[in-house]
Amino acid sequence: MARIDLVDLAHSYGGHHADPASFALKPITMTWRQGGAYALLGPSGCGKTTLLNLISGIVTPSRGKILFDGVDITPLTTQKRNIAQVFQFPVIYDTMTVGQNLAFPLRNRGVPKVEIEARVAEIARLLDLTPYLSRKATGLTADAKQKISLGRGLVRSDVAAVLFDEPLTVIDPELKWQLRSKLKALHRDLDLTMIYVTHDQTEALTFADTVVVMHDGRVVQSGTPAELFEKPAHTFVGYFIGSPGMNVVAAEVRGREARIDGHTIALDRSYDALPPGAKIEIGVRPEFVDVVAPAPELLSATIERIDDLGRVQFARVRVGDAKFAARVPPGFAACDGAAGLKFDPAHVHVYADSRLVEGAAQ
């Protein structure tokens, strides 16, 4: 149980002298608080597994420090770091029964027998493995094996954190949902810090109370699911989270107005000090743009198609060269594919070189 601090941590698989732009993990400084449920979210190759392996000590960082409760543990080996990790594919010890598998990390650390038995029984109960405890682990199905791997990760009560590296990849969708809820419940019961790596936004948003979004070796935003949704700090977060992703279009922004395609959109805040020469874009989630009947004061658009997602409909529209996704309010009837777009000014954000710019309130 510990707070984990990463101080200027960076890693390159090409060695210390590699070009900084090629680093698998660009220098980051951040804190993971004790007891948090974190998700590390990002596409394949964004550096999330590297970050996880750095924390567990499987990979030694090229630069920077890792502190557990303020103590520098960077030079310590994985065994000495007091960390648990669950991998993408099930790892079980073929020679042992399910119970012996679960007991293994405790036995190796010299935990008293009585305590091991109690802990194994508890974890087996939480993961519904009790009926299998005395069975050999080899003959079980992939998802039962992965449950054993999860169990070995959770069985130690004194770990600084439990790291999960896309642990539900091999699990059927139905069971995935159950196991994820189970993990969330375990997080509450066991009071462990959990860091969960995934490229699946649903998985990240349902599991974590803090989601850390990574892109190209950098942490681009860290926040609650609501923050990521309502105020993406980077256009990448806008695209990556939400379905369909955020609309991002080039615009001219002056004061409280943004101009797209010769049309002016009102903004909630004032942007007077935009960095000169930067690429300026506005971003707005489809949920905050409505397609309505065309009107002179609205941005006019051509509807290309309407996707019915059941609970809600989204229209794919075109404004000049730019593509938009926008919500179709109930009762809207398209006429000749022409429509007007109505923006919710409070949710239109301005980005300079892909990063969010905070406007002034007045």
Next chain:
Amino acid sequence: MKKTVNNRAWLLVAPVMIVVLFSALLPMMTVVNYSLQDAMAENHFFWNGDSWFRDLLNPHTEIGSRFSGALERNLIFSFVVLLIEVPLGIALALALPRRGWAVGPCLVVIALPMLIPWNVVGTMWQIFARADIGLFGAALTGMGLHYNDTQDPVSAWFTILVIDVWHWTPLVILLSYAGLRAIPDPFYQAARIDAASRWSVFLNIELPKLQRVLVLAILLRFMQSFMIYTEPFVVTGGGPGDATTFLSIDLVKIALGQVDLGSAAAMSLVYYLITITLCWIFFTAMTQLDLLKET
């Protein structure tokens, strides 16, 4: 989907069947033929029933005692070979680098002995082991050891064993190395997370994952060592006395030296059956282990 029955498919396997017929089946039937008959001069054959086999399997006859003696030496030899080569091969495979520039050169150097033909191996070692001019023999003698592979049975056995270990441990190393490389990294990483000792990693991860290649290694090494011929033939000539006279050596002596075709045929058939039976037992035992583990 329903399978179609078309007997013309036999035509596809016919060429292989014909080759096997001429290369294996017909020569073997000749051997069966010899084993049941007695041959006189000018190719007169008489039906002899099973008496060659009865003599062979009765240790009180001359041929029977030779056979049982050679069989015993063969079994001891194969057993010792497996006992040395399998653990040694695994140990060396574990010691090899897993990645990096050294992998290629290491594997090539290790594989070299396997590329040398048997009779060359024999000749090399015949000279190498000589107590007067051979490096190996002279070195042992120089250290004050009593070593003479042509006069002392212990030296002779030691030499043949060393040759086989040198020649064929590389096979076990390469098979084990391939097996070890096939183990995904997360197994090792998980073991580090679980604070497993090196020994425990070996017992609980590496050895179980090696089981399949080890079945192969043990079968191959058993078969080859059980049929050992060239090395003792060239290096010790089966001696001193009959100390290194293995079944194959004795068989050639009986068939080509004494032209005792009936005994030789019976002996080679029994030899063949023993090899096949032992291989079957090994194979079944080791694959049954798999099934046992799963229940």
